[in-house]
Amino acid sequence: MARTAIEPMPQTGLSDWKAIWNRLEPGDKHRAMLSFLERLRDPASRLEMVCDTTLKTLARRKRFRVETLRRMKNPQLAGVLLPNAPTLFGAREWTLLFLGYFADYKSPIMCRFLDLCGVPHDDRGFVVGGDSRIRAPGDVQATTQTLVEEFSAREVAIYFRVLTQMDPQLWHFLDPVLPELTRAMEEEEAARAQEAVVDAQIADTLEVSEDFTQLDRVILDQILATLNGDDRALKPNELVDLVESVHALDTTRQRTYFHLGFMDALLPEREIDAARREMDDEQRQWYLSGVLSAHVRQRDHDAVKAILARHGGVFRGAAKTPGGAGAGLINEVYGYLLEQGYDREAMQLLRGQRSHLSPATFSLILDKATTAIREGDPALANVLLVELRQGLPYVQLDPDQRERMDTLLERRLGQALQAQGNFIGAREIFARLIEEDRVNTPCLLADRGLVSGGFRSLADVVLPDDPERCANTLVQLEHGEAYFRQAVDRFERLAINAHHALAVLEFLRWSGPDGQDAVRDRALVHVNEALIGMMSDTASTAYERLGLLGQCRFMQAVLMMARLDQGSARAAIESWRAIANETGRLPRWGVQRFLESADLVEPRLATEIAECVWRHGGESSLTMIDRPEWFAGSVYLQDELLTLARNSGDKSGIEQWRVWSVLVPAALSAGRVDVAQEGLDAMEALAQDSRFCEPMLQWLEHPERLDPAWSEVEILRSRFRLYRRLGRDPEAFAQLRALFYALRDTRPMEAAQALDLFRECDAPGEYFADLHLPDTASDEGDDADLEEQLRVGAPVKVLFVGGNEIQARYTDTISRTLAEEWPGVVVSFRHTGWSSNWGRDVDVLKRQAIDADAVVLMTMMRTTLGRALREALNDPPRPWIPCTGTGKQALLESIRRAARVGLQMQSGQASTLRE
Template structure:
């Protein structure tokens, strides 16, 4: 309903509570275990102390401190506090209201609130009036505000309208809110409460924030009138009428400059264009006009427009930042937040002045200090120092504010010391820190002692305590902590198990020294403490370093009970996307695999998913890459990438060959076939790269190992032929002839149609290397084998006398051979054309190329059209196998050419043509 009043918000209700009520609510909170834990965490964060410190305080002290918190970190906490307070302290009021409305409840607690129907508005009006007459008005107002926070639920959807109709007492009239409600009695207390406060949220629409405290009742009425008109609230004035009203107020007294606020406020809310240079404009009038516009932009959630406005009118920025004008204090937090969101801290610092910051209050001062802390973490010392200088000048006035945290000044001096360290002024940093030791609580004192220790070590920040990139540098890394060792030990003792910077430094030093067992207790305390504030310590800062070192130290204890924690730490470190030293990942991974192989494999897969290509060196070094197929495929792609260095390609191919061979027996089915294909492709890359030193020698050494990983990729005959080729390229002809002789005998040991042709070709190659003497001992066996083969062979196929050769159509694909056979292609093609005029020959002279996979892809179209395939020697074993497999799948006959001369090739081609004719019955026309 467009004219319906807006519900309250949890954060807004809490903020408007008087200190006494806030204290009472806080006292009740610690009676509930979970809400008390949430309150403890919020208070520790607010006062910048450890939770253990808050736990040691009495309930009264906790409540007093909590009551000073006008802003809570999130709406969930506010809802929990207020609902528990009413159920625990004001149960009769709650039950009376719900019972009168006939809403089922258990002592005020509503269950299944989403399923309840809304009571009639008239009954709700009566219930509100009854409560006003029965209970204290302050109690009723707070309770009605709590109910208003829940008006998003159907059962209370008419509540705000009913409240508006029923109340005549102005003290109970609800203020308008635009932020959506967030929780319920039932939803808050019957559900699981978070243990930690979430990111702080600001109640950006609170009238208390939007209404400058210097405004009179007239100003407040004008603001509410403008807001109501823009929201089209039922009964509100039309925008034109509000225009008239604002202008009349301005004209009544032109010296009342703050009236121009409402013109700027209304202009922005109505979406009109700003007019800063109106006829009667002066600096104060323009300032108030801009002040209203800026608060209007904030209300609309458009802080970018604030930055744009002040960027276009720099003189306006100077005017608005001038202290004592009345408007600077009202918009300083909005302007600062706008520039901060854009990362424009230099402009934000120029806008701030000590007087304005002091008058704006503690909340702004804390925001400025928080922004400076973030800049320090980003190493933006100059921007951070400008903000800190403003706070330092504002400190005398801020000390008078009772809401100023006790440790604010200590933290401010620490941040100034951090800036000094970042610019290398270690002595200046020491002078700032040492006086703070006597006035800080133990947790902060521990951090200061650690800071002083880092200064002694010459380290600019805690983030500089980072593991070196090279494992050989660990000794020097550890040695640098010796100068500050005593201070780190004092820090550890003072903290007594806090977050602790001293424990972190000691743990990292011990780990780097190789004393992993001794480092664990220190690193555990450091990780536990810093994990509570990951935004501050993360981004591969101290937290990730500590996690990684602790995970490695725990893994290397080989204690099964500690494996889950080590695994969790390692996963967190990797998922941070930070660049961790590879030797740390390798050490942790190897240790975990030795202790629990299944965990090692699981983490290896997680490494690859999180780090991608960056994980490959670690996975290859630990040999766990064999369990990650996708990583092996990426390594194989790396090996085939011609733009990379030969060494990198060689190492990648070698790893794939080695790990695929290792998995040949463990894999089964498709996995086994994939392993074999990867190994074959990897070996092809290695053969391709072995064309110069040192790769030739490495390849010879690889193939010389009879039990080497090459066995998964090729057979022994092909391996010996490759070795002979490598020896020949080095000029070692005797060694090449020896390898070919071994290949010759291995060929004749196999009884197939290829043997005779291969043996003949090998004899030719051996003769070319060593002359007739080299083949003298081999020829007798060759002749004997040939005689046996010819006796067994059938007479060749001949053209049937009834068939005309011109009736034969089709394509004959000849695969194999090298440049020697290629020289005869034209003569062979002419001879076949003369006898078989309609037969087309295509030659694919593959030689001993390593890229047989690419060759096979290039022949796909020819294989699909071929009537017959002729396979010659000098074909890679895997290529020959795949071609024969394709022929079988497509019912294409194939013939082996057992010789290397022209006569052998012609005979094989003619046999293939006749075989194709016989298989099809008649020659197919039109190929």
């Protein structure tokens, strides 16, 4: 099939597409529709217009709202679209449908056909290299016959008809074989309908359709005894004489060839010879049946594989011929074929021999179908069950056994249809079983309720993580509520599945905005009943594997904790501890509700839950457990959050802010002041982005919450910078006034520098004219004298700390200007910016600050770094000058002032020494 064959030729008739569609089995129709919808709704397919047209047409026909159809999941929508497809679909839609169906479910026949044609293709059967690579096989008739032998006339006829419908000119070389294929398909279907009559005729004429006789069993026992080396067993040559003598007595006895093959495969000195000249096709099939049975008994996987590869035609002949050697194969090797993954061979055998199943083989296949449903392969289960339904009348069972098998078969078929999303078919089967009262089990009523709600299985009845899906799940459960309650009323505690469904239903009702205590208590009753049943039921491991046991325990924990009393809280936390390893399966909103209730009862319980959630969810769980008080009670959580925060440099600013804003109050509550200081420093750095200025100001509104991590002075400095960054100067100057008063009496030098900040910021005099330091006055004469000394080369060392790469551009110009004016002034620049790596260099900066005569500290510096440097400058005392501007002139003026102050300090120290 070519990828480019999307648009069919104009002359293609719609009635032809309908004819092909009507040939498909119900299960195949459903699978084809699912493939069609998946492609139609896939954004990568770019089929939005086709999707809109299809849904609008369907909505008009069904009198639905289009949005209702859009919200449906694909399985549900497929159920609505299936009966309407023949009247809604045009050539384009049919083409898309069959492309998806063959690509998803029939790729083996596509690949095999292209292999026989010598056309390159991918693993899904699509032509590689475009339509120009497509060519007819050397012998179309032989190729067709090969495909029919491997896949049946019906499968090949449908495939070839689809190809010619898509592009008649491209696939014209198939036209000659289509009439014969169609006749063969009709003959196959007629043969299936008349299979009972044919089987009866075969039973009358062929002895080989009966079970082995006592003679056959004796021969088989002798072969096995010889192989095992039993004391009284025949010698190998004696065994050969026995089998060949039986064969010589009646050369038409077909079953003797089974013994020959069985013996040849088991005895080491014998060789397998399936090409004996005297054997006809039937005898060769019996021989191969014996060979395969022997290899299967020995579990010789390589030998089985080799036989099926070398003699596949003989095997297929035996498989499709009812009775005879095939009847022996179905009961001897069918289970092995399924187990080892020979699905195609097993299916060929089942289709041909379904009227010759033994009770044991019937049960084996039914168990395989049940397992397929549980393991998520309902398509395989559906195929097996349909074949079993047709073969059940021929299985040798007493009436009671037949009734039980038929009932179980019908229920499994309903479950397979349900798992495939064919809720209409499943509902019909379950309704019939309930009406006839053939199944005395609460599970059937629960299944009926699940189908009414559109659930594929009980495993889908869980608490969704998304609020919108919660509402949808509640509506779905309400559709089946009557059946769940009927099961509970009739079977009480035995109705485990119904109790679970009602538990989820009532839990979702209680979780809504109008949840009442009475609803909570009803939910708890159903949860407890479901738990008792799940933990005592023989299928408890299945409930646990599906996660339903954990879901029930979680609902129990949440509902018990919501009672808000100590006794219930203890029981709730025990339930929680039992599912601590399943946190990833639980809905986040439910965990948050559990945490909030636990916090109301006892905060340490909330901390324990939060710690468990973090252990299994890590950073992703932070949105659930973002309350600082829960982190404050756990050193483990604080350390985890600190590690996350320190390694979050590659994350967005918003993500970094969220982590630090949880950690800082938690660390302060836990008395970890150093961690809180580190966090505040990081948050202040983030506030260089104006998006975080307002959040940072909100943090600083309550200084008592930051004590003792930040002092009042540090908070005022940070507020000043933030308001300036936002362009809100009046508020910034208000912070500067408060800073002046905070420093005036205890740190007059810094208070004086705060006054200088007003001037450097060009603040109107009204903001600072009334601010005075005690016993201080400017002395212009002294300044002139200092500048004269500097002009003649007085040596002064100045350290400039702060700023970023922008200020770094000015360093050369500033250095040249100072060298021309004051040749003795030496300035060292350290542009720290707002980098988080300043801690690596802080000790070096401290030493340089102590060695300098004066230091300039820019406001473009992290608070923690500024604190560390100011502490270093206080012991021994060293003057420091603020620099609030960011331009070249502001930097130059700050350095000049620092040089004068540094020279003045030198003179003061010299005078002290002389005195």
